[in-house]
Amino acid sequence: MRTFQRTFTYLVLLFLYIPMVVLAVASFNAGTDPAVWKGFTLHNYSELFADGVLLPMLLNSVIIAVLSSLIATVLGTAASIGMHDMKPRLRSMYMTVTNIPMTNPDIVTGVSLALLFAFAGTLLKMKSVLGFVTLLIAHITFSLPYIIMSVLPKLSQMDPDLQEAAMDLGCTPRQAFFKVVLHEIMPGVISGALMAFTMSLDDFVISYFVYGPKFVTLPVEIYNYTKKPLQPKIYALFTLLFMVILLVMIVMTMLEARDEKQQTQRRIAFRGGRNRKEVRG
């Protein structure tokens, strides 16, 4: 039974990662046909870095990902704090509303945003409204729920007395947030930001509906490439992209593990069993 379980796990992992392995191998293949191995080469990579179109697109993608995840993190954290202070019923209502965009099909979100921007463009009497700004707004929009999803639980885990203790010692509410609360919820803020970053970096569907010809992100550009036969340098690009995402995910997991360890230590230090719900006597 045990060997079966283990084999099964390996099989699942294999199926999950085999496409990536094939892609990575293909990126080092000297031939153009991925089915035939013609020897190891870094040619595809050098060609990629010499490419005048793909790299600027990658830069565009990174700019959008960094900006949108930063702005979404600030907005999402602020929203989480507001929601945390709500009464439980109102809060769960808000949670549902903010979670819908996550389950909403991307294509619906993309089309609706495109419509909204077109509408706004007509109101503002602008010829072509689609471009950097619309792309940024769209990415912030779909990132927000992920930030809230990872910050809100941190706020509920936090000892509510901490904020009061800070105010008791002379903090204004704003100081209490920056000096104490922010430190407590930081792991959630960071993992939310990283998640938003990766979501933004690889988003195609929504971006496709709201991008303008002057500012194209990498996934959109690659889609255009796929209409022609795929060039091996694309394999190299994908491999690099995969490595970046993998790195981000590893950092995220490590942060979470560290945070969990700290929490456990804190609980042990408190001699356990004291997390009973406090009765306000």
Add this chain to the structure above:
Amino acid sequence: MSKELIRLIDCSMAFDDEIVLDSINLSIKNEEFLTLLGPSGCGKTTTLRIIGGFLQATSGDVLFDGERINDVPPYQRKVNTVFQRYALFPHLDVYENVAFGLRLAKLPEQEIDERVTEMLEIVSLKGFENRSISQLSGGQQQRVAIARALVNRPKVLLLDEPLGALDLRLRKDMQQELKRIQQTLGITFVYVTHDQEEALSMSDTVVVMDRGRIQQIGTPEDIYNEPENAFVADFIGESNILDGVMLEDYVVKFFGRKFRCLDAGFEPNEPVDVVVRPEDVEIVTPEKGQLTGTVTSVTFMGVHYDTIVDFHGFKWLIQTTEHHDVDEVIGIRLGPDDIHIMHRSEYSGMFGDYSSYSEEYDEMNDPDLYPEDLSEDSSESEEGAAEEGSET
């Protein structure tokens, strides 16, 4: 000691129609150790939080040094709080936790250092400056919390069940420690607890609360010896609480017998609650006893035996150093100062019967009990006691 520092006037608090505090009036003197004592949900923490500024009373006023401070936020009040679960800042070490308030006040670095070092010495945590909070034991965290509050030299320190999370030994040590710190620094302490022993041993003044109301305010001795009603008598120490009738000044009747007591000022024939503390009962032979009863259970408690005695259906707890066998018939004598009389209250009949102590189930008691005395007035008190006894 005599100057008034804090006054609560008619403070009420309601959360969504649920009344948590009901017109509290309280005066706290300077340099006093005042304890708010009561079961959970009695409103004691709410009262503390109103003084700290974390809650605003629904109605009523809070005065500090004669000034109304209802709308003053916590960060502008001259009080500091020790929280129930300490609420230390996990991202700061011991030193920075204690220095937190001083840094906010923008004191010069040298003064901060002096005061933090001095305070860590007072709470016996010298050498722990660079420890992280998660490396400390519960008792040490407790001390950091106290140091962090006291280093700001508040006029009042609010403590919300600060010893609740510690084990018994440590709690006893910390009780003395807290009392010592309070006396050394001459700071007013407002202390919240549900532990009556803690309240009695540490406080100058005890405020007993229940159901959002103050039941009694007094010195620990007053509260123990002269409880105002059945709730206080039962909550503070052990009490046998009996139904009685005050026949005239200094004479009370219960269990169909007249007893001399030290209480006066009641209406003639006023129904009252009679308190007899378990340690005040003198056990004698049945012939010499004013009342006779049967021992139903005996528990060895170390210093004394908890002896449950059945007086025709109503069970008393008697604490005695002598052992009596179960089923032994004994007599008891009560002197005038062993009896304390209280006015009837909403709590009458709810406390003070020890029937639940015994596994034995008592059937209806004998209605012909002391028939000669019962003739005077159909003594509802006696019936009340009888019903009590059979209820369990």
